[in-house]
Amino acid sequence: MSLNIGCKVVVESYQSLYQRAAERKGSIEALEKLLSKPRTNDELMAIDDSAWLEEFTRKIFQSGFYWSVVDAKWAGFQEVFWHFSIEKLLLMPPEMLERKASDPRIIRNFKKVKTIRDNCLMIHDIAQKHGSFSTFIANFPSEDIVQLWNELKIHGARLGGNTGAYALRAMGKDTFVLSRDIEGYCRACDVIDGGLHSKRSHLAIQAMFLQFQEQSGRSYQELSQLVAYSFGDNIVGWQN
Incomplete structure (x- = not known):
């Protein structure tokens, strides 16, 4: 399911998220250059x-x-x-x-x-x-x-x-971060509806990223960036 901006919907698939982020950044190649990976253990x-x-x-x-x-x-x-x-x-x-x-x-x-x-x-x-x-x-x-x-x-x-x-x-620890773009995405998808830093919201956002991780095999860091690139202001070259 693709994300209908402005409407509360079920979280979309990783593939839909990735395709939209690539379109916003111009190409898959351009998007991949913006992604960074965490350090190993x-x-x-x-x-x-x-x-x-x-x-x-x-x-x-x-x-x-x-x-x-x-x-x-x-x-x-x-x-x-x-x-x-x-x-x-x-x-x-x-x-x-x-x-x-x-x-x-x-x-x-x-x-x-x-x-x-x-x-x-x-x-x-x-x-x-x-x-x-x-x-x-x-x-x-x-x-x-x-x-x-x-x-x-x-x-x-x-x-x-x-x-x-x-x-x-x-x-370099693998983590997502709660930028304004990620908060906006989570609210648009009805992942959260309360305070951003409540325990309930943190667990719901973590569950969303786990879903994307299961579908993609990517790190939290890459997925956090992908969510941000797929939503909000599209600033060329901006890294989250």
Whole structure:
């Protein structure tokens, strides 16, 4: 069943979704060039745990700030926080964190700076149980990815909403993300009718992506991009 934009219908087939996305992007070849794949489990496990803390922090600061401002300050963040070394940050006393939060080399937002310490502790605690935080992420089943989002929200600091999911995507964990195009698609298809970030909505959207995955064999990351390319504003070359 093809999607009737503006009408609430049953979720369409993967083939229908793919064909529409290809038509909107000009051709199958053009569409395929826009799709990207997640890292393998081995590649994820090779990531140093400090890189996760850095990406979580980057996404937390990007929320509410122009990304260009965050990017311009990022070398300062790396200097001030020892390149996000888990071992060094664990030894940092609270008063030192307060001093670092006022350093002009970074964006001086104490509430967000405090998440560095909190998320460092989360990563350390999980690493103690699983060998490394990267191993925990790599081995977490992608078919239940919204539960991983929830783990980050519950045990981390400011990693709810889209923040945790976008950090996972940036690091290469296979996940869909809830962009405005994907939300619009899910509402048009009557997949969700309540709040985007409710447990019910998350599970319904995950079930939709599982359906597409069963039909296509593609990763969540590719399918997330395909849904976005098939719906909403058609901007040539835009990647989700």
